[in-house]
Amino acid sequence: MNWMEDQHFDPVLPDFEIRGSRILLRPPKVQDEGEWIDLRSRNKEYLTPFEPAWSRDALSPAFFQRRIIRQRRDWAQDRAYSFLIFRHAASADEKPKMIGGMNINNVCRGAAQFGSLGYWLDEWHQGQGYMRAALRMIIYFSYNELKLHRLNASVLPDNDKSQNLLLRVGFEEEGFAKSYIEINNLWQDHILYGLVLRDFMESEQQI
Template sequence: MIALPFLKSAPPPLQGERLYLRPPQLSDYKAWATLRAQSRDFLVPWEPLWAVDDLERSAFRHRIRHYDEEAAAGTAYPFFLFRNTDSRLIGGITLGNIRRGVGQNGMIGYWVGEPFAGQGYMYEALRLIIPYAFTKLRLHRLEAACIPSNERSIRLLEKAGFQKEGLLRSYLKINGMWQNHLLFSLIEDDRWR
C-alpha cells in the first residue's frame, strides 16, 4: 500500500470569495456553541438527536479530539465556515467516511446557522471542498444524503452538480427516528469545475 502524505495532517484552510473553511479549533467553542444554540430549532429536524451536554465545553473538546483523530487517520476532514468580512462562524462541512482501496470515495455532510441560511454560503463551501476532495485527496466519488423533505438541501446538491441516485430506506437516525434519505453523488469526471 502506498502511503499518501496528505492523509497524515490537518487540511489547509480553503479560501473562497465570501468565506473561508478551516479545521475546527478549541478556540472556536464560544462561537460554535452560540450559533448552534441560536439555530437549534432550525437544525434539529435534520440532525441526530443532540446529547444533553452537546453544547458544553467538555463535549466540544471531545468533538475536536475526535476530529483530529479522524484527520490523522485520513478518514474525515471537518471544516468550519467563516465569513471573510468579519471571521464570523456560519456553519460547518465535513468530508467524512473516506474509503480508500478500490472505492476512493467520501461522504459530505454540512450544516449552516439559521441566520446564514439561504444566502449561498454552503454552495460556496461545496465549491471549495469538491476540488479539494478530487485533486488534493484524489477521491473518485463524493456522496451526500438528505431527507426527502429537505428541499433546500436537494436544491443545493443539484446546483453543485450532484446527481440523485436513489432512495436509502431507513438510512440514518435523525431527530430520534430512522429516516429515509435520498442519495446524491458526484464523480470526479462529472462537470463540477
C-alpha cells in the same frame, strides 16, 4: 500537504484554510469553542430535525473538546475531514464570522475512493449562496488534495433546500434508501445523491 503520510501525528488539526471570495473553510481549532457553542445554541431548534439526536451536553465545552479530539484522530487516520465555514471579515478590525460546518465523512479508500458529505448553515445566513460556495470548495479539496473519486450525500425526502443545493452544484439523484440514518431519534428514509469528481472538473473546464 502530508497529513496522510505522517504516522507520528501531533494531535492538532492541520493549520490551513481554503479561501474563497466570500468565505473561508478551515479545520476547527480549540479556541473556536465559544463561537461554536453560541452558533449551535442559536440554531438548536432549527437544526435538530436534520441531525442525529443532540446529546444532553451537546452545547457544552466538554462536548466541543471531545469532538475536536475525535476530529483530529479521524483526520490523521484519513477517515473524515471536518471544516468550519467562516464569512470573511467586513473590515480589518473584525474577525471572520463562523456561519456553519461541513464534513467529509466515512472516507472509503481501496477500489471505492469516496466520502459522504454532511453540512449545516446558520439559519440567518441562508439563501445567500454561502453553502453552494462551500460545497464547491470542498469538491476541489476532495479532488485535488484527498484524491477522492466521488462524493455522496443523503438527504431527507422533505429537505428541499439541501436537495436544490446538491442539484445546482452538479450532484445527481441516484436512489432511495429506506430507514437509512437515525435522524432526530427516528430511523428515516433518505434520497441518495452522488457526484463523480472527474466529471465535475471536466464540466468546470467547459464553462
